[in-house]
Amino acid sequence: MFETALKADAKRRMRQIGRADIVVGIPCYRNAKTIAGVVEAAATGLAAYYPDLRAVLVVADGGSTDESPELASAPFMPDSVRRIVTGYHGMMGKGSAVRAVFQIVHALEARACLILDGDLRNMPPDWIRALADPILSSQYEYATPHYTRPRTESCANDLLAYPLARTLLGRDVRQPAGNEFALSGELAAHFADKDVWETDVARGGLGVWMTAIAIHEGRRMCQIPLGTRRYESREPTSAADQAFSHMMGTLFRMAYILRKIWLAFPAIQPVPFSGDTPLQEPDESVLTEAHLIEKFRQPSKRQRRMWNVALSPELLEQVKDVFAQPDDAFRFSDDLWARCVCDFIVVYNKGETDPDRIVEALIPVCAARQLALLKETAGMSVDETERVIARQAEAFIAARPYLLERWRAYVAWTAPTAANAQ
Secondary structure (H helix, E strand, O other): OOOOOEOHHHHHHHHHHOOOOEEEEEEEOOOOOOHHHHHHHHHHHHHHHOOOOOEEEEEEEOOOOOOHHHHHOOOOOOOOEEEEEEOEOOOOOHHHHHHHHHHHHHHHOOOEEEEOOOOEOOOOOHHHHHHHHHHHOOOOOEEEEEEEOOHHHOHHHHHHHHHHHHHHHOEEOOOOOOOOEEEEHHHHHHHHOOOOOOOHHHHOOHHHHHHHHHHHOOOOEEEEEEEEOOEOOOOOOHHHHHHHHHHHHHHHHHHHHOHHHHOOOOOOEEOOEOOOOOOOOOOOOOOOHHHHHHHHHOOOHHHHHHHHHHOOHHHHHHHHHHHOOOHHHOOOOHHHHHHHHHHHHHHHHHOOOOHHHHHHHHHHHHHHHHHHHHHHHOOOOHHHHHHHHHHHHHHHHHOHHHHHHHHHHOOHHHOOOOOOOO
């Protein structure tokens, strides 16, 4: 195993505990408003549904400057649940926190590992059983969530991770970048031992990376219906754009690593469900159309230059036409969005420009597509909105020949560069 992410206090506590059957890990960073509730709900679920199992609850804190560690240590623990609250070594980010949890899972020889986010609000304790049962029964090795989120805050998953997982990997998994998931102890140790923890995976690309690897390795996967995901909303910040960039950088890189899969145009295979909780109407989001308009109406000069590098001349003109539309009649078609993403994937992997700048340049384009989607789905039910998202995913499948053509024909030295793009 690579250098441990665990601190000395965690190692001491692990020696006291000895072994575990199930570990619930909670990455935490400045979650003072919610962390105690998540810890309490997880402990309640473990005691209610698995009283005879050796359960450990791990809070992996990324150096919070608020009272998160103290609040995570405050809730009462049932006799059957042990608790570890610790920091970790490594890059700041959720991935590094989860790696520390995975190493604890391996050391304690646990059969199952659940990951919950520290910003969850009003999490039902029965999420513990829903996530853990498919793993503890050995029916599945990896379980992703299936839930709704505020429509303005599901951009990275709905517009990119979901359609690209289908297009590039041939699996219909609705939340490939979900924040809550479960996996076997063996798979957790396997992931912890991978040499990726100094990359974007350690920052914010963990979910899409694990899903891609699980698909590539033929792991037994399922989706867990959980209703809706409620969490503490925050004002939009540059950190949200950084998280987006880390996730997309990971996903675009996987397009190169696993290119043999999508170059063969795999048939789309469903991922089975374990459970039957219906989707629920999500909460309202603090992010509004005004925020999206500001984001795509005011791209930086560097982002605009990168559009010249990333997009083909034909698509560049179409994107400019989209941006010239008035806000109240804004449209951005599924097909144009899919082909734009294809161009960004190709240049990210095969161009000579800094890949991080390519992903950064996608942010305002994605905000424009998100605004168009919000306008189209305004007033729709959850099921109606899901049909629109599914239609968009099919547009990505239809764009496969375009992606293949661009991938094979692209030559970096014949394309515009950031230095000379106008």
